[in-house]
Amino acid sequence: MLILGIESSCDETAAAVMADGGRLLSNVVDTQIDIHSRYGGVVPELASRRHLETIHGVVSRALAEAEVDLADLDAIAVTRGPGLVGSLLVGYSFAKAVCQVRKIPCLGVDHLAGHLLSVFLAGEKPEFPYAALAVSGGHSSLYRVEDFDRFLVLGRTRDDAAGEAFDKVAKLLELGYPGGPVISRLAATGNPGAIAFPRAWLDQESLDFSFSGLKTAVMNHVHRARQQGEPLLVADICASFQEAVVEVLVEKTFRAALNENLATVAVVGGVAANGRLREKMVQRGLETDIRVCLPPPEFCTDNAAMIALAGYHLLRRGQAGDALDADVYSRSPWPLRPPSGAAAAGALS
Ligand code: KG4
Numbered sequence: 001m002l003i004l005g006i007e008s009s010c011d012e013t014a015a016a017v018m019a020d021g022g023r024l025l026s027n028v029v030d031t032q033i034d035i036h037s038r039y040g041g042v043v044p045e046l047a048s049r050r051h052l053e054t055i056h057g058v059v060s061r062a063l064a065e066a067e068v069d070l071a072d073l074d075a076i077a078v079t080r081g082p083g084l085v086g087s088l089l090v091g092y093s094f095a096k097a098v099c100q101v102r103k104i105p106c107l108g109v110d111h112l113a114g115h116l117l118s119v120f121l122a123g124e125k126p127e128f129p130y131a132a133l134a135v136s137g138g139h140s141s142l143y144r145v146e147d148f149d150r151f152l153v154l155g156r157t158r159d160d161a162a163g164e165a166f167d168k169v170a171k172l173l174e175l176g177y178p179g180g181p182v183i184s185r186l187a188a189t190g191n192p193g194a195i196a197f198p199r200a201w202l203d204q205e206s207l208d209f210s211f212s213g214l215k216t217a218v219m220n221h222v223h224r225a226r227q228q229g230e231p232l233l234v235a236d237i238c239a240s241f242q243e244a245v246v247e248v249l250v251e252k253t254f255r256a257a258l259n260e261n262l263a264t265v266a267v268v269g270g271v272a273a274n275g276r277l278r279e280k281m282v283q284r285g286l287e288t289d290i291r292v293c294l295p296p297p298e299f300c301t302d303n304a305a306m307i308a309l310a311g312y313h314l315l316r317r318g319q320a321g322d323a324l325d326a327d328v329y330s331r332s333p334w335p336l337r338p339p340s341g342a343a344a345a346g347a348l349s
C-alpha cells in the first residue's frame with residue numbers, strides 16, 4: 001500500500017511517500033522561512049503563492065527519492081485543515097487533480113490528527129489511549145487520543161499558542177522568525193531563574209492554556225529596561241520566558257494524564273522540538289512513572305510523513321476519499337470533552 005502525503009497548511013510545502021502505513025520511503029520539506037523572516041511572521045498571501053510555485057517540484061522529488069511513480073500510488077493523503085485557507089487550497093486542489101487523473105482516493109487529513117499520530121513515525125510508540133500535548137505555531141491543546149481516528153480535546157489555549165508566544169517574543173527581541181529555535185538556542189546560555197515571569201495556571205483544575213499574559217510581561221520587562229537605559233540580558237530573558245512556558249506545559253500535560261488515568265503522554269508539534277521541554281517532560285515522566293513519547297524533531301515541525309500516516313489509517317478504516325467539490329477548513333472542528341466525561345469523541349470524518 002503506497003500513499004503519497006502532501007502538506008501545505010502554513011509555511012512548509014512537504015511531500016512524503018509511505019509504504020504500508022509505516023515504511024517512510026521519502027520525506028521532503030521545502031520551508032518558506034527565508035520569505036517570511038523579514039516580516040517576523042507568516043504572510044498568508046506570500047505563503048500560498050510560494051506553495052503554488054514549489055508543490056510540483058516537492059512532490060516530484062518525494063516520488064523520485066522513493067523511487068516510485070504516480071502510477072504506483074494507492075492514494076494521496078493531503079492536509080485539508082486547519083490552517084491558512086489559501087495555502088491549504090494549493091495542496092488540496094493539487095492532490096484532488098492528481099487523484100482524479102489517476103483514479104485513486106484523495107484523503108483529506110486533519111493537520112492536528114497528523115501531529116497527534118506523528119509519534120508513531122519513529123522512536124517509542126505509544127499505546128492507546130494516551131494523553132497528547134500538541135504545541136505548534138497555531139495550536140496549544142491537550143487531547144485524549146483513543147485510536148487513530150478518535151481524539152478528545154481536554155483543553156486548549158484561550159489566546160496565543162505556545163509557538164506563537166515564542167515567535168512574538170523573538171520578534172520583540174528582534175531575533176528573527178521563527179522564534180522557537182533561536183530562543184531555545186539563546187536560552188541555553190541564560191539563567192532560567194533570572195526573571196520571575198508569570199505562569200498562567202488559570203483555575204485549579206483547568207487544562208486550558210493562556211500565554212498572552214506572559215508575552216505582555218516580557219514586553220513590559222523589555223520596555224522598562226530600554227526606557228531606563230539598562231542593557232537587555234537577552235539570554236536570561238529567553239531562558240526565563242522559555243522556563244515559564246515549559247513549566248505550564250509540563251504541569252498541565254501530566255495533570256491531564258493523571259485526571260484521565262493514562263499511562264502514556266506524547267508531545268507533538270513544532271514546539272515539541274524544544275530541548276528544554278523534552279528534557280522536563282522526560283524528567284517528570286520518570287518521577288511519575290508515566291511513559292513519555294517524543295517524536296524526533298524532524299517529525300515535530302510540519303511534515304508530510306505524518307499526513308501520509310494519518311491518511312493510511314483513514315483508508316484502512318474504509319474511507320472512500322473526498323468528493324471533488326469538498327472544501328478546506330481553517331479551524332479545528334473537534335469538540336471539547338464534555339465536563340461530565342461522557343464520551344463524545346471528535347472523530348475524523
Ligand atoms: O508544527 P509547526 O511546524 O507548524 C504549525 O503547525 O504551526 O510549528 C511551528 C512553531 C513555530 O511557532 C516555531 O517557533 C515553533 O514551532 N518551534 C519551536 C522550536 N522549533 C519550532 N518552539 C520552541 N522551541 C523550538 N526548538
Ligand code: ZN
Pocket residue numbers: 111115136137269270301302
Ligand atoms: Zn503543524
